[in-house]
Amino acid sequence: MARTPILYDADCRFCRSSLALILAWDRRHAFRPVAIQSDEGAALLPGRTEAERLASAHLAPAGAAPLSGGAAAGPVLRELPGGAALAALADRLPGATERGYGWVAANRGPLSRLVPRAVSKRADALVRERA
Numbered sequence: 001m002a003r004t005p006i007l008y009d010a011d012c013r014f015c016r017s018s019l020a021l022i023l024a025w026d027r028r029h030a031f032r033p034v035a036i037q038s039d040e041g042a043a044l045l046p047g048r049t050e051a052e053r054l055a056s057a058h059l060a061p062a063g064a065a066p067l068s069g070g071a072a073a074g075p076v077l078r079e080l081p082g083g084a085a086l087a088a089l090a091d092r093l094p095g096a097t098e099r100g101y102g103w104v105a106a107n108r109g110p111l112s113r114l115v116p117r118a119v120s121k122r123a124d125a126l127v128r129e130r131a
Helices: 013-025 039-044 050-054 069-079 084-092 094-106 108-113 117-130
Strands: 004-008 031-035
Touching: 004 013, 004 039, 004 069, 013 031, 013 108, 013 117, 031 039, 031 117, 039 050, 069 084, 069 094, 084 094, 094 108
Parallel strands: 004 031
Antiparallel strands: none
């Protein structure tokens, strides 16, 4: 089964830890983490500057345009066990989903400082394992 690339900021502790939560929930291994800063990350987001790529997380489904920020929430949640209700909510309230995602993205530096190093180390190990 082909795994859908999910792109994340490899330099952001909060981003890596959040991704690890998704990967832990993803028991079917539907997603494959790809660092935005990698060559593959750039190739999956053609025509975007590095700053545009790093502005949010992205989902790069095969045969479809990449989804960024809050727009990726519904499709990601739909793939996770028990995530259908949350996906429906994200799809029903796209403005609120995008605003919520935007707040998190704008505050990921301060949020990163709240992630304990031990949690970050476990998250990094899971992201490496699934890459």
